[in-house]
Amino acid sequence: MSHLTAVANKNVLDQQFLNDVLNGLTQQQKSLPCKYFYDDRGAALFEQITGVSEYYVTRTELSILDKYSHAIAQLLPQDISIIEPGCGSGKKVAYLLAHLVNVKTFVPFEISKEMLNYSLAHLSPLFPKLVISPLLGDFTHSQMVKQLAKKSALVDQTNLVYFPGSTLGNFAPVQAIEILQNFHRLCGINGYVLIGIDLVKDRQVLLNAYDDKAGVTASFNKNMLLRINKELNGTFELDNFTHQSRFNEQQSRIEMHLVSNCTQRIFINNVEVNFKQGESIHTENSHKYTLTAFELLAKQANLKLEHTWCDDNDYFALCLLRPC
Ligand SMILES: C[S@@+](CC[C@H](N)C(=O)[O-])C[C@H]1O[C@@H](n2cnc3c(N)ncnc32)[C@H](O)[C@@H]1O
Structure with missing residues (x-):
């Protein structure tokens, strides 16, 4: 295993976390970026969510991979290099790797060092000969993606950008197009992009998936506040907030919010933030697509x-895209 690419510096990520949190909490609709859910505890809670009965997303995507990985692999060159932005646990790529015996390099690309370590620990013993080049950083930063695209291990290769989990759904359409443009750059003119997309479905199924009865999603959502307390000297009282999932019909998306139960004042790194009773922090979007809507989105990134x-x-689709 080679550690080619540890690009982003930890201190830079910490400073960015503070800036993003303060920026989000001083908007009229308070918000926090969902990319900060995955510290150690957040990663463990997400793994738990993937097992709750209401959360159909992971088990459905895994069933598609189980059934079709062989067919997918047959459409790809055997000696491809794979880049996986937001790789999480790395469990899904294992299905593809089992059918692609000659993969040149695998680049797991994560903002969470906990998830990056977890994916390495999971994949290295399964694929001892695979060259793994982990990358700690933010795939929404175009500059970082440009640097990665120039890496010698990837230039002149046929690359597959693998983006499962419907993570693209976390972004508004304009950002999603930018991300797809970055993937276009990363895969190269002869490359491939394989994306997991959560499809439009019954509203109650969606609401339940993001608000399970056992309260695991609620704990996951509130963990963002705990993380801010720990890492940014925050003073959030978790019991003073309630988790809520809402369906935004107009935007075709599930939104997760943390609603303030009372009028309260908190501090983050000595900066004061005030909440009215009933005011919410918007923590995540999960856009749901029709295949036609997704195809149009991808077209705008020349895919x-x-x-x-x-x-x-x-319920869910795995979509193979190519530069056009
Ligand atoms: C919902 S999980 C999905 C994990 C995996 N792709 C899967 O399908 O099981 C999202 C993952 O993306 C990572 N992530 C989110 N935003 C990111 C960003 N901007 N840059 C890099 N990684 C990011 C998170 O840390 C998390 O591990």
Whole structure:
């Protein structure tokens, strides 16, 4: 295993975390970027969410991978290099790696060092010969993506950008197009992009998936406040906030919020933030697409939809795209 690419500096990420939190909490609609959910505890809670009965997303995508990984691999060159932005646990890419025996390099690209370490610990023993070049950083930073695209291990290669988990749904359409443009740059003119997309479905199924009865998603959402307390000297009282999932029909997205139960004042690194009773912090969006809407989105990043694999309920789609 080679550690080619530890680009982002930890102190830079910490400073960015503070700036992003203060910026989000001083907007009229308070918000926090969902990319900060995944510290150690957040990563463990997300793993728990993937196992709750209401959260169909992971098990549905895994069932598609289980059924079609072989067919997907047959459409790709065997000696491809794979880049996985927001790789999380690395469990999904293992399905593809099992069918692609000659992968040149695998680049797990994560903002969370906990998730990056977890994916390495999971994949290294399964694929001892695989060259893994982990990258700690933010895939929304175009500059970082440009640097990665120039890495010698990837230039002149056929690359696959693998982006499962419907993580693209966390971004508003304008940002999603920018991200797809970055993936276009990363995969190169002869490359491929394979993306997991959560499809439009019954509203109650969606609301339940983001508000499970056991309260795991609520703990995951509130963990962001705990992380701010720990890492940014914050004073949030977790019991003073309630987790809520809302469906925004107009934007076709689930929103997660933390609603303030009372009028309160908190501090982050000595900066005061005031809450009215009922005021919320918007912590995550999960956009739900039709295949037509997704195809149009991808077209705006000059990516053409070549193949789609769905589950029997049409809950989720794996979409193979190529530069056009
Ligand atoms: C919902 S999880 C999905 C994990 C995995 N892709 C899967 O499908 O199981 C999202 C992952 O993306 C990572 N992530 C979110 N935003 C990121 C960003 N801007 N840059 C790099 N990683 C990011 C998180 O740390 C987390 O591990």
